[in-house]
Amino acid sequence: MRFSLVSVLFLTIAYGYKIKMIQENKTPKNSAKDDGFKINICDECKMQVSRFIKALEDPEKLNLLKDILKSLCPQTSYEDECAAFVDELDVIIREMEPYLNDTAKICKLIHLCENRRVDLFHKISVLYGMIGDNNEKFKNEMVCDECMFAASEVRETIENPENQRKVRDYISTEVCSKLRKYRGTVSFIFLQHIEKICSFAVSFFCVEIGLCNSYNSLKEEFVGDEVSIFAAFDF
Incomplete structure (x- = not known):
């Protein structure tokens, strides 16, 4: 019983430490295989x-x-x-x-220096190039953590109120207005829930492109219990 409690405590601390590392971008950088990060755009x-x-x-x-x-x-x-x-x-x-x-x-x-967005997508492209690596442990740990950090920074940009306003305006004028009888429904779903939609998409980006294997771990780290963005609708 005592051993079980100690084990649970240790795992909890380790998990919390990993999340903090991802948030602060303190993931391991000393692998011989991460040369792609040494040359930025x-x-x-x-x-x-x-x-x-x-x-x-x-x-x-x-x-x-x-x-x-x-x-x-x-x-x-x-x-x-x-x-x-x-x-x-x-x-x-x-x-x-x-x-x-x-x-x-x-x-x-030409916007290739001092451009944070370009650096983020460069990092993701380098990570994506590592998918074929035979070292599964390296892929699962370092590559996934790096992608999660990059995705977190992208999500911060998406969650910026001014950026969300621009997205809402674009969707309203360029998408919803052209859908005729579905215009009202689509407009309501997207414009009222744009933040959740964007957060959901970015959260599972690393899983969808194959840089992270665990869907459940990302679900808890990024969106908690709010998995379905359409939970309030009866489809």
């Missing part, structure tokens, strides 16, 4: 911009780029202007060189 963008600039310093590669771009000019409605622009490409690049050297600024301009 911003770093990758800056690396590719640097490679592109370095390639343009090679006259042969620059001429090849010109040939490729010129072949596309006939597909535009301003073929002559396009060809003239391509002919002056080396001059334009030389004038832009001081700006091109600031790779961080370029990547920020």
Whole structure:
């Protein structure tokens, strides 16, 4: 009896500690297989911009780029202007060189740096690429925990009142208004319960894409007893 009580206490503490780790993103990062997390989208963008600039310093590669771009000019409605622009490409690049050297600024301009949403989806895509890994224990523990943390952050964005207002406005004008006789029902379900619908979808995202195996554990951690978003309706 005493052993059973101690075991239950230990498991409860362990479970609570795991949830706290997920909420604070303190999941294990020391696996040899998590190299995908070491390069984020911003770093990758800056690396590719640097490679592109370095390639343009090679006259042969620059001429090849010109040939490729010129072949596309006939597909535009301003073929002559396009060809003239391509002919002056080396001059334009030389004038832009001081700006091109600031790779961080370029990547920020195209929203690949300092963009939290892009980083989240990059993390999920890296995790998804690990599904084929033969190490089932690694998949079940680290990959699932990382996905759950990313999903939690996505849910925070979705639960933002301003974001929910934008979603409601979009659904009302672009979806519900086009459903004719079902317009009222669909509008009521979605617009009145958008928060629960979004939370439910994000909560089980990691299970649905195969990054977490346990449906029941996620059910308790994310939505508790409120599993059915349509529980109030008699369908």
